[in-house]
Amino acid sequence: MIQSETLELLEWNRLCQHLATFAATKLGAIAARQLKIPDSQAESTQLLAQTKEVYQLESRISPSLSFEGIQDIGDSLERAELQGILGGDELLAIATTLSGSRNLRRIIDNQEDLPILTELVADLRTYPELEQEIHRCIDERGQVTDRASQKLGEIRTELRRLRSQITQKLQNILQAKSGAVQEQLITQRGDRFVIPVKATHKDAIPGIVHDTSTSGATLYVEPHSIVPWGNQLRQTIRREQTEEEAIRRGLTEQVAAVKPDLERLLAIVTTLDLATARSRYSFWLGANPPRFIDWADTESITLRQLRHPLLVWQHQHEQSPAVIPVDLLINPHIRVVTITGPNTGGKTVTLKTLGLAALMAKVGLFVPAREPVEIPWFSQVLADIGDEQSLQQSLSTFSGHIRRISRILNAVGSEKGLGNGDWGLGDNEESSIPHAQSPMPHAQSLVLLDEVGAGTDPAEGSALAIALLQYLADHAGLTVATTHFGELKALKYEDERFENASVEFDESTLSPTYRLLWGIPGRSNALAIAQRLGLKLEVVETAKTHLGGATDEVNQVIAGLEAQRRRQETKAAEAQNLLQQAERLYKEVSTKAANLQEREKALKVSQEAAVQQAIAQAKGEIAQVIRRLQQGTPTAQDAQQATNALNQIGQKFQPAAPAKPKVGFMPKVGDRVRISQFGQTAEVLVAPDEDGELTVRFGIMKMTVKLEDIESLDGQKAEPIVKPKPAPAPVTPAAPPALAIRTSKNTIDIRGKRVADAELLLDKALAEATGPIWIIHGHGTGKLRQGVHNYLQQHPRVSKYEAAEQVDGGSGVTVAYVG
Template identity: 65%
Template sequence: MTLIQEETLDLLEWHRLCQHLSTFAATKLGAIAAQYMRLPDTKEESCQLLAQTEEVYDLENRLNTKLSFDGISDIGDALERADLGGLLSGKELLSIATTLAGVRRLRRIIEEQEEIPVLKELVADVRTYPEIEQDIHRCIEEDGKVSDRASPRLREIRGQIKVVRERIYRKLQDIMQRQSGAIQESVITQRGDRFVLPVKAPQKDQISGIIHDSSSTGATLYIEPHSVVEQGNQLRQHHRQEQIEEEVILRGLTQQIAQVKEDLEYLLAVATTLDLAVARSRYSWWLQANPPRFIDSTEPITLRQLRHPLLVWQQNHEQGVEVVPINVQVDPKIRVVAITGPNTGGKTVTLKTIGLATLMAKAGIFIPAKVPVELPWFEEILADIGDEQSLQQSLSTFSGHIRRMIRIIEALNGSSPEETKPPASSLVLLDEVGAGTDPAEGSALATALLKYLADQAQLTIATTHYGELKALKYQDERFENASVEFNDQTLSPTYRLLWGIPGRSNALTIAGRLGLRPEIIEEARTRVGGFSEDINQVIAGLEEQRREQEQKAKEASKLLQETERFYAEVSEKANALQQREKDLKQLQEQEIQKAIAQAKAEIAQVIRQLQQGNTTAQNAQKATDALTQIAERQLPKQKHPPISYRPKVGEKVRIPGLGQTAEVLSLSEESEEVSVRFGIMKMTVPFTDIESLDGKKVETQEKPKPAPANPAPPPPPKSSPVIRTSQNTIDIRGSRVAEAEADLEKAIAKATESGILWVIHGKGTGKLRQGVHEFLQRHPQVKRLELAPQNEGGSGVTIAYLT
């Protein structure tokens, strides 16, 4: 990276944005990678990074949860030391095991999802070595110590250590009991790896042994009795053996790690790349940003409602002022944009916002602007922003700008005049071009620089106070004007960027509103010249027209929103009506099906009654009457349509039976007959034998049947006895519900004459009673149910009344 490229990143505060990005990383490695993020050298690499960001963004939204990086840590130093023959500790080995498990979990989640080809390709070649992970967890405890499970030899040594330690404890406890007067405190302690007793200094001769330490006052001596010295030596030997065996185990695990060091380094790099993609995705989501699309040289740059990401951070985390978005739309033929306007009006912030947006796109980060976000992929982004001076070289502001411009030109065209390159796909950002020297010379130099950059760079955006630069647009179609808006009433900038209109000079207006004497203002106007004032008035008129157009656009947008809302409400109501109609049809169908089912049940009951009784004419007539009642109750009432055709005297009618057309001479409504003539023949025919010439039939009225002369009186209804007999009683205790249903069916047929059935099912758990009730309630011959009185069995007996 060249010096001017590094300076550009510093001027645009790119490293500050990277610091913000690092807070969204899940691992330490990801945070470090975000802080020192390298910008891609090719457009393809930027597209790859953007694809990673988009897939993580979609994946986390689809899963409605965040990807977890639990267990993944920086194991780079451990891998390097293992490769150099060093010995890894238990905790370092555990970190490697949890990292393997964490990456395996991420890979499984990615492989299970659809439509994320870039992420799948990223993790496709990752090896997570589950066998190494299992060996580590088998040999290493959670606290990092080597486990007894690691080897039989280690388990045996630790068993010996336990036995020797218990022997030492028993001997020391015996000594404390026998020599309690000489013991300062009844406790066994250690000095180094030796077990000792706290003995009072005057009574030290009572306990012979080796003095290992004394208290600060000298009143207590810590003595290892001679009787446990030999066992203490054994214990030391066992501990040394334990240490050697632990090192053997750790060495074996370390060698396994060293053998697959390259694979684990690749795994760590993939985890870091994935974490960096997650950080870019979450930062983009936090910014409410959208993915950019890289365009070619024939398409316009479009960045609508673009916000400065660092100001957004300041607004949310440091209670800064609300960020004012800008609109950037540059035609493909434009090579230079000159932004004019007052100081502190937002010109420099505009340059930094555009510069950061291009850097974010290159790095694979979404841009905080509205869709569509379209801009070129700039190979180089070069900036000269600010009034930086070099005190060491005693350089003025002007000299500092010129030196930086020299470095920009060298980056565009080569390090020397002899070395030339074709016009670069570069973005050049210049703040106050030509400032810091005589206005006339500075203006001429700025004009020359911008014309040169129009030939050498894809796009140059420059801020200036020189009015002469505003006229370049009308001399060269590759130039465009823009300005930062200024409120004449409040004497403050609005920080909005206006395209196509140069900024007007506000110095005299501001001075007058601030109270400078009018005669001084008028004198100044005469010295400026009327032409300059005319230009300011023209610009003011253009600004007013722009405001009017923006107001109309806002009103049109509001009207469009109301129209869309009205359309949505109408659509919602229409959908609700359609759903209601659908529900009503469904309800009607359910009612029809219910009526059909009920009619079928009643008909089945009539059929069973016929089958169970004697086949007599009287019973058949009863069944017919019952079916007629069912039909009248269940079928919809048919309304007789009005008679559509009646013959009239003198009308021509057709007699289909004779194949003749006749004339109506007379008709009788009572007998429903008509007298007709065809040819020389006259005859009387019923209404049913004629039809109109267009085929309409004469509809006749249905005549009531005559009542029988001596109707038979209906038989008196039978009263159902309530006396329980063997014919109307069934005992199903101990049966299953499925078995009981067949028995109940037979009992109902048997008890039909009595009209009542007693079902003894017992109390028990109540499941049999519930099943019996459900079966009887569905049965067509059962009118109702009730539990028997207490003296007849209570809840253990059910009485079913039959039809």
Template identity: 65%
Template structure:
């Protein structure tokens, strides 16, 4: 009884309702609404493992986790078990359920190593693909028995179609011939018989059986005598069709009944998987983390940082509620009783419910909405006395109601593994007696229960911490300036008595406040409040320092990450540059080797003479000089300083700084403004604010002995003559290179060489172009215009 009351007090049913919205099937929705709490720690661990595995599975981009097609077939299985007949739609639902569960099993089997708990769950699962195939063979996607299900059925349906067509044709002829007697030219049905709407005054025009009359009596629905016999035959054929369909459904139902137990097991596993999915999705929505069950008897601490009430989170997200203020819970292993003090509406009751729900969620396999690490004991029972149990019918006062519920809690077995929650323990009676009773109850539970958390207004309970190490104080924070609670939970500090302070600030007369202070004992009250106030101030200071330290740590980590990234980037750029330089050197070596090989090949062709040897030597020297010049890396110089418009600069000769208004590049002058004055200065008279000078180009000295630079030669006119044309058609590339070398030497004066290589396969043209690219005397080359040979001729321009 007390367990059920506790679930109601903690609003567990509301949490289950929220959980059910994350289920994918009707089975899961129903199961989530009536979620049962496990009775052993092993069951809770298994549920948590299922939740973790589904959570991990759904985070993967390639996840095929879907419950499509799975239906609630429980009632159908029960009816099949007792010999009932399943409808075509029920059988179709069973087939899609088998297929849906099989897909889930395949997804699990594909990731067996990562999903050990789910794998064990579906190991013995049977999905009967042969039964699914037979159902689909006999029933189509519309939930109707197919013609192929039974040869006799197909024949009957063919007969039905012929009879309907014949009846319809006869009725159409009657409607056309007796148009004046027909109310409307339509053919309809009444009680499964084809009829014509006939005007009541002219019913004798179309003799037959009247099956219906309109509400006004002006229309009679008549089955003409001409189709009555055919209608009887149609009705018999339809009955035969119905019997054959039932025979098909009966045969399938019997096959379902034969494996009914396995199918019920399959349905149970599908429900378990959907529940695990709902828990995972709800946990993800809450931003929750998986709990670890700790053993306080082994010295482990209860840790729930930034814990939020799940129902308040739902209210904030779906009902535009206020922002949820998280609480921090950290209970040392020796603590057995926590006394929470503080003002009314300060959040004490919400704190109790939050901790209670966290314990139940962990037990049910749900993640807890708190920051990692989430560490909480496994409680065999969660028992609570929260709220007012006043009853006029039973003549119970508030105090009596509390005592009756506390008595039931204390009498419950297995207190040693229980979490006990008391709201305003000892309230509702004389403060002195209520306080004494509360202390006695809490000391009893310190011996018997695993953990007890109680809220109270009694100051005497604050002192228990200093008398017994099993007791701890906590309080809900109260802002003295705004006279409002902050809803934050402070550990190790009891709540201050704020009643007189609040009353004074709300305007109650000073003499009344002073009289009240004298009655409660001025010195003792002030001394206790001063101590608590000092503790609260010290705590706030430590929290501020901790926040500052956290910010500094975050900045340091960010700077370290940025520096590391830049260092890695520089190393990568250096590596890429080195690789690029090595590739360039290799390419230069290959090119030089190619040119040297050509020189040697030309020297070997024909007669070797001293003149040719001398020429080859000169060519080799040119190649060496050119390639060496390529590989030499020029010294990099720091780019000179150049002022920009709008920039601040210094004018050392005037001892002023100014702003650049305009720059004359040709005259090497700048217009500068400083103060109210503008002036034009030479670029070499200024410098940047950090002392950089402007680099100016040195003008070459003019002298009679200095050679004037010749004007750039105009590009040669591409005039084709017999002297600057060479025909290489039919030659091989190796032979053509020697002829080309001679032709280039002869065409130096004209500056243009026409090479006729023809179109053909294009290999000769490609070989010639590769040779021209490497030749030091070639400036550029291009294909000739279409009227000069197009792609069969190449025009070469020499340096």
């Protein structure tokens, strides 16, 4: 009884009515309005799996699943079993239902990864031979066709002959007696053919009067000459009806023979339609699939941005205000949540939203909350919401609450597996472990209490509410209660299983924000509201003196906590905005860098193509010169002409010579110079002496070089030192640079990185490098290696790069020389 009361309090029937509007068949709509709530978690999981697969299926195909032709044939099947004769419309409905069911099975069988739906339609028997026989015998209007039997065809031929004879005879009478008839018309009264005769000329056409017009001026007469044909027509029509009935009886017997399979077909199609309705309703709500969690496995309830489904419907269809979502994040050790705050602040709506979310998950519906949606499978959802007054039973609000709460406690206590034994306690044994460590029972009830303990003396009501919540903490899975009693706020600090929450209230506008704040009890706003609404200040101040200073201090502490939370939420929102901006800028920079690399690559390809074209053209012209020399006996004059032609070709295609370096550069200590012999950049350690020799360092190696072997970074040659009497001196060849040794410090591994990320690492490594570095990029598709080479080619510190020795990785490693 209490569970049906809970469904009524939560307005579950309204939600079922909304769900029914998404059903495609009459049976599906009936099943949605009478939605059964499962008794086991396994059944709920099965229903959720059906909803998910239909959701997945309809996202793949277009148009959506079609239930066209499927009708409610249950009554027809019952009558067929009782040997009644089905009408043509009923037989046609059975045929279209078989066809529509076969089409559904075909769509599901053609898709992959739908194990639940495939198993559901595996037992679907659609009897195509029965469908074909019905369509052979019954036309689209539900009438028996001529081809249904040879006998019926012959009877219909005879009928057409008789009607033609009667019509022709009457037509002749109309022409012959045109003055006696009201109009040139042949009509029927019952199954007899008649003509309209003027009442004043009834003797002109003797016959049987079957009807009279309202005014009495027209008589509908069957002439005596066609009466025998009319009688023969009536007998033939009866023979036709008898044969049609025999045909329908035969089809009905075929239907009755497969009645169990057709009933099974109806059940499967209804199940599929209901799953489709759940999927489409969930999609319309913007809901997400829930996951049933196990509190014993320390999983928390997670319902972020949870919306009341009935309020969403009102907003969409009745232009009511937008739905304000709430966040419900409840740790696994919490057993009781007390929600405090002002009236009309959304406390009751929060209770109903949680109750509906639990029920929706149980019946296989998605929950209108942001992913992830994680909620336990509650064995029962029990609620005491709203006032229960009865003048007939002399029940007050308090009495009504107590009666309903008593039924709730009985329902919780009757759950299998509950009781002290399940909590590890003996009958008279006290637990020495904290409540938070108590094991959860297997059966879990969700209890929703609105204004617990209200309607009586505040002191007694508060004491009763505390005792009630403590009892439910021991025996129910989760209890959520709203209250105005301040004493209940302190339970959180006495028992770890209790948690506080409150609805936010904006004192500046004297209106609630409908936001749920966790961990903070609600403040009493009655005096503030009274003062803002114009109550005399002296009355408000007197009321404050009766409250005492402790209450005022508590309210100040709560106000401080609320302000601190608002500041934290503001900072979190700002940080989130900054993070989104940074991500957006990073994407823009990455896109621009990729575009630059693509343009550079395209330019390089075009330049290489131009060079190859020039080389090919030069080779062609040289070949022409050679062919001219080969024709006949070449003379000295021919050779000279060929030489001149080749020189012209060389001047045409040879790249311009580099400008001669400027002279006048004299290196000083600390300058950076380029050593032409090695193509390396070095730092001057000792200035040039009188012999024009100086000491430089590049990488980890020091060496002595001559002025003529170096140049400045901008290409200037060093100014030679002029000696008064240069004395010949043995030239000591410069020692070759010491071989660089690969270590972990000059090796960078970028395998698996994106090109943009690799460039950041390379830039840092090149900035810190004092010698060659080994870059491990691997082989792969070659895109990372090409990106590295493109980057090294344009880097100002890299003088050259090449593939590493085979022992160091070969083409999977690139050595970059820093100059």
